[in-house]
Amino acid sequence: MARGSDGEGGGVQSVKRALQIMNVIADTGAPCGLSELAGATGLPIATIHRLLRTLIGAGILRQEPDRRYALGSALVHLGDQALAMIAPLVRPHLTALVDALGETANAARLEGTQIVYLAQVPSRHQMRMFTEVGRRVEAYRTAVGKAMLAQLDDQMIAEVYANTEFVATTPTTITCLDDLLRQLQSVRRDGYAIDDGEQEIGVRCVAVAVPGPPSTLALSVSGPTARINDGLVARAVPLLQQSSSAIAAANRATYPGLPAPRAAR
Template identity: 45%
Template sequence: MDGAAEVADARVRAPGSVQSVDRALDVLETLAGSDAPMGVGEVAELTGLPQGTAHRLLRSLQARGYVRHDISRKYSVGSAALRLGEAAQRSLARTARPYLNELVALSGETANLAVLEGDDVVYVAQVPSPHTLRMFAEVGRHVPPHSTAVGKVLLAALPQERAIGLVRRTGLPRYTEHTITRVADFTAELERTRERGWAADEGEQEIGVRCVAVPVGEGRKVTAALSLSGPAERFAGSAEPGLVEQMVAVAQAFAASLAGAEARAATGPA
């Protein structure tokens, strides 16, 4: 099952929801879950909508810039959706701040929040280590997922075919002697990440830097990754006793706060 089909299967209808809004969001989420532009028929099939309804919704979304129509007469997510994504990232970063502070307090190292945007990992928030010698990933920086702990966690949450398709598109460029550069090896690394629930970067992006990351959310509902990074000479990473377990607890609390906010919004007054 591809990403778009999984989005279609995962829909939840809130009590009292507005059908036209639900349908428009179904269309957007289906396009967002696809790695390629889609025709009207494909959108209709995956959303379960009549083809005429799907076409009207696509044209309305196109008029507002949320959907684009290319020369092959297929549709994909439009540039207007970027504004929503940027606003969502700012909101996520604000909510994450106390949890990032907690990670720094328990480890003394730099804490990061990252999300998957297209084929890249993007750092959306950071709380730096109090040490003079510390790691720094610029907020807004895009990095390839295969050489980072946060990237491994985020790709491990995707369907296997979609994750491997992503790294085949981007390639597996070597940054250090420790970077994973073979698809088979990276596939095995994703499987290890799924089994143990965390990922590590042992100097794979930059020599002398160690990082460990955990997912925010579970299964296909992972929305982001939290990580700690520091100089390898000081930071033991996943080998630090109890560190991964503490990080998982912080990530679970963060995920619960996000879920609670969504639930309150869904059940609040109209």
Template identity: 50%
Template sequence: MEFPYTEAMTVRSLERAFELLEHLTDAGGELALSELTEKAGLPMPTVYRLMQTMVARGYVRQEPSRRYSLGPRLIRLGEGASRLLGSWARPALADLVDRLGETANMALLEGDEVVYVAQVPSRHSMRMFTEVGRRVLPHCTGVGKALLAQLPEEDVRALLARTGMPARTPRTFTDPDALMAELAVVRERGYALDDEEQELGVRCVAVPLSGVHALAAFSVSGPSGRMTPETVEAVVPVMRGAADGFTTGLAGS
């Protein structure tokens, strides 16, 4: 039996707890009680009770500095959500493979790394293959650049300072300023390109996914001989349509 949703049916304390978790996430994972109180616009005793409840359940940690950080129990929830999101994306990825003939992936930004959560391989004997669950640094992949382009510049620079920018090929971006200029281009044109930056002989196109409540992107990759610049121009509109259809379907589900 389904019940019609009404505003009166929401539990306000749960809403506030989720909002506090989102504030922690938006701040990079750690805030002081006073900062949470200011961001939430709630009385400090209310915020304190909610945070201590989540500490007791493992969803929040209280550091020796007394600051609050995201707790380890959220990892299990996040992994489960990532698996579900990947399974929901498979029909859209399969349609991309049918239409474009190349391997299609979905990836998320988790911490400082890109994690692949779904893939449908090409039917070509020579094809690209990335294991679901594989983690890579974002600066040298098309899907990584599509994810980074959704972040403020200061967050990207902080991430790069933590991870470094190791060269995977002679074409890999290894200078933060050069990558920032590339991300500006990605935002303007709406897609990212890995032009043999992760692996020589492989070209990848990626488009961001909006409205997923996570930093996510679709990518299509194949040998450079098939993924020519002309092919890329034809691939991008198809990928944008698939991304829009997937996010619209999520919003309506």
């Protein structure tokens, strides 16, 4: 066996281990120490330390003053490029949603406790919703955010939001973790999420998560509350689900090594 290969489909063991470390830090949402990384990955501390030195040298990780390890600035450029590559994939689906429903269609990604808008096709109505691509919003205030958070289990959500202050921007904004978890139960049951003026008064939105990698991607349709009524939501949900499934299939075809979609627990 060649040095560095683990024999699993020709994969390189050191690369897989490095990715495992990065994913642990990303999932934790905070800097991690050596012992934490060893416990989460099952790797020897000596191996982790060697990989950490390489990743720090490349700017992919950084070491904090307390000697814990965090994601580095080099990943910002990679993340920006990844977002740019996703937009062309989802834009035709957003256009089809606007054609079918007449309202603004959006694609967003979950990053920590926030969502970032990746692409948007605006409604043709004079009164329509507009969000700048790249804008970040707290996930718990949005339909796309709740659709993606619902893919995670409650324990992980509780850990992510353990030190988060819920800030209300409207009278209907979620203001505590218990209310968020209750809404996410409904999202999992129904297969879609609703934002009923929770981010902005007078704006309603319905969203569906894209299954599987990228597991933190969702599509939505948004507009004035008067137009995003229950009838439009009923029409929008199956179209959003169809588009989301098509995007997931396209991702698996483009990147056959991606793992299969994982059901939320």
